[in-house]
Amino acid sequence: MRGSYYTFYRKASTAFHDHHKLIGVCAMISGGGLVAYSDVRPFGSVYADAAQPTTKKTKVVVLGTGWAGTSFLKNLKDPSLDVQIISPCNYFAFTPLLPSVTVGTVEARSVVEPIRNIVKKKDLDVGFKEAECFKIDTVNQKVHCKSTQISNIAGKAEEFTVDYDYLVIAMGARANTFNTPGVVENAHFLKEVEDALRIRRSIIDCFERASLPSLSEEEKKRVLHFVVVGGGPTGVEFAAELHDFLHEDLSKLYPDLQKYITVTLLEASDHILNMFDKRITAFAEEKFKRDGIQVKTGSMVVKVTDKAISLKERSTGETRTLPFGMVVWSTGIGTRPVIMDFMKQIGQGNRRVMATDEWLRVEGVPNVYALGDCATINQRSVMEDIAAIFSKADKNKTGKLNVEDFSEVINDIIERYPQVELHLKSQKLKSFVQLLQSKHDGSAKQATMDIEKFKAALSEVDSKMKSLPPTAQVAAQQGEYLAKCFNRMKECGENPEGPLRFRDSGRHRFKPFRYKHLGQFAPLGSDQAAAQLPGDWVSIGHSTQWLWYSVYASKLVSWRTRFLVIGDWGRRYIFGRDSSRI
């Protein structure tokens, strides 16, 4: 039984794309401009080397063991690679269950799996170093790392460097405080397993503190006021879990304190769960109201001290102060300092998030990939390439395109620019030809179009470009996509499968990354959940909670974690959640 691991990420139906430019001269887009440089270690030579066992393997360094990094590692199969993983965590954590860990619905150890366990079955050379990367040196192709432990000899952390041929950055993000004063010092975040454990201890601490005889009534009220900042899925799920813990478990052990407890959920916009369907938002708001969770929308947090949080009403500008016992901050993500430094170094210093192209290659630097929350895909606009597309389609250089010309490049355009397909969908147009015809003066099949008309027809498609949400689902799909690119590097080098290169000759080696949204859950407590599934299918209630249980159980990383999490759920039903302060 041990070591039997099964795929836990859904099989994304989007297939594999192109890395053509890695061979030879590589053109990458940096801040909109074009930078050309030569690729130091072309893939061709790697595969030539692979035949000679004495030569060195291609060194792939992976930074991070979150969803993106782990998904990449799980799907990587090419035995010619020497993989080194650098991460401050020697485990992968199933983060969607972190809100459950904060109150002991699920134990922390049930949602983690040692990364060595995950990769050991592989026919790959994989090494793991528990360390933090603090500098990426793209000139010498090495990363500088620092052990997470303080050496008991030198009194400081060990430092070392690791060389790479390819670097995969999957370091995730940090919590975004919007530079609100006092947040880092006084609020809990909910991104790591340690955060969840700290929150759990902190809740119990509040109750034990409120039980002391020396506290005034007012102090008890303050200490038992739990504030959640951020009405996104994590904040809402945490508030729901907290409410269940307070009312199902702690109320029995601390009956005298019941009257002092309040839970407040703060959201700056007008509604919680605003990325979900309105029906879900309304249900959640209604349920929280019934449960006695105070949902306060439309106010921004301007300051957090050790005992109070200051709010500013967005509409009136009025400020007020709420005393609290514990505050959990869950308002989205920001870029890690090491990534910020790296961005400055590679000419992305003016951006807020690191940019990659559609093949997950970091813009402005060779052999470096970035996936998951630490980067965003900088989508190529159609307008930028419109002249090149037109000229590629106009094979005979007549300055006019006819339907036949179109049909040859249609699929490539749709594959290269996903916004075209989104535009077609939103306009309820069946095909690209129909889109072009809509801008054309006639509907005749034989009609032709010059570049101005072509531009006009496509002028609106770029408005459909949107960046992907920073979710586990996106990260996992990116990891899987990139691993499959690495696995098929040689094969696709010989037979490129990507779309036409409109500004160049030939085809892209791989298809670009395409995200497939499989839906999203919002657990709302009291064994109810909401789900928004593809096709705007909305499901709310107890049955959705059971769907949530089964989906999450099936997605867990190993049979061990699956067994443990299901055991934890059963334990919670029978015995409740533990409130020992350990």
Added chain:
Amino acid sequence: MRGSYYTFYRKASTAFHDHHKLIGVCAMISGGGLVAYSDVRPFGSVYADAAQPTTKKTKVVVLGTGWAGTSFLKNLKDPSLDVQIISPCNYFAFTPLLPSVTVGTVEARSVVEPIRNIVKKKDLDVGFKEAECFKIDTVNQKVHCKSTQISNIAGKAEEFTVDYDYLVIAMGARANTFNTPGVVENAHFLKEVEDALRIRRSIIDCFERASLPSLSEEEKKRVLHFVVVGGGPTGVEFAAELHDFLHEDLSKLYPDLQKYITVTLLEASDHILNMFDKRITAFAEEKFKRDGIQVKTGSMVVKVTDKAISLKERSTGETRTLPFGMVVWSTGIGTRPVIMDFMKQIGQGNRRVMATDEWLRVEGVPNVYALGDCATINQRSVMEDIAAIFSKADKNKTGKLNVEDFSEVINDIIERYPQVELHLKSQKLKSFVQLLQSKHDGSAKQATMDIEKFKAALSEVDSKMKSLPPTAQVAAQQGEYLAKCFNRMKECGENPEGPLRFRDSGRHRFKPFRYKHLGQFAPLGSDQAAAQLPGDWVSIGHSTQWLWYSVYASKLVSWRTRFLVIGDWGRRYIFGRDSSRI
């Protein structure tokens, strides 16, 4: 299912004893001398009060939630008591499983149960404060306490006092370092749940550290050298658990590091497990040798630094230094500072351990009881009372005792002085009369004996006095004993059930505490254990491990912990132990 708790301490067959002196004037022994004082709140008045619901309940304050305190609380039933529990832990921990927690055979949360859960079913007023008692004021009958949390307002821990009518001290002990320099700073102890969790993280830290590329071979050897100081049951069990973890689990995840690992067990005496039968010691030493655990006996630790431990050979005086990665110190117990201060205050300053009488009353102070590892029973010697015993037996004041006189006091003597029974057993004598006759010149039933002959007959019995081991078993039996005394205070006040008061009139209210040894286990790893059961019955091997499993499962504090621990054992068999660094 929730809240259904079952007795987990064995039903000690020793029954209940006497507290007579609590009514009125109380004579207590302090440092061998006799101190008389009046009891401020006699039990009589308590029970008179109980009839009037408006009057205050008798305040019982319990310090500590270990084996002794929890056993006391579990068995306490008298609804006329108002019980306040003060402890820095809001849970009871099943400490015999702590060595298993250090390596993840069992999870920490599986061996703890919130103390509020344990006491909530009671028909008792019970309050719990998560705080540490830092001073006992016996004059005003109050304890001074300090919250375990630093207040986020005052920047220091809240302080408060709690009044008591009766105080039950069950604060346990701390690890004994014998003032060896560097132990507190550099070694792990294994007394609390937190210690076990720290050890677990530390083991993984050693492996992650040894995996760093910057470490030399020699450093790797040092970092993976695990030293256990103390060859008692805890040290041996930890060494065995550690060995299993290293060889069953970590060897698979860190195969390259196998060659650097060593485990050393240090014991100052000549053998490990020297409180056990020689067959067990021999088996354990042999098994550890086969396993590759280096057992080093006969050497004292003289110093511990952050990376090496210095030993001195007891026989030769030679010293040597062993570099280590982690050291666990398990060499017995010492008195806590707060108890030390208290002892000075009550005239026990010259003792190393706090003394109680056989009724668990702290010597030298009224209304204060102490049980478990924080105190020891200062047994009354027969010789001290020999004149009083003789005169009590010699009802007619003839200066001679005959067999009839004896038979009237025999049972009381045996009950009051347990050493008499032990002496009879060791001498293979059937009865007390036989003992007296053995010193008498004849065997005639009608023979008489003067005080000198009586002294001679009993001269050796006091050599059989021995103090109880600092085990969970003793603490639990003491807690149960004391609770039953409290429960039957009124009943036994009217009908004292204890032995005759030889120095006074009447009988003791309760029988004195009598420990019943039920045997002891020593788990030795690889699913083998040794057990020494009463009657010197020795059992070693795999079947003993299964006996261990069933005994420990049955003794666990709640159905929740039982379910979880058995689940953990099953999980360990199927999936191994987790090595995520959380």
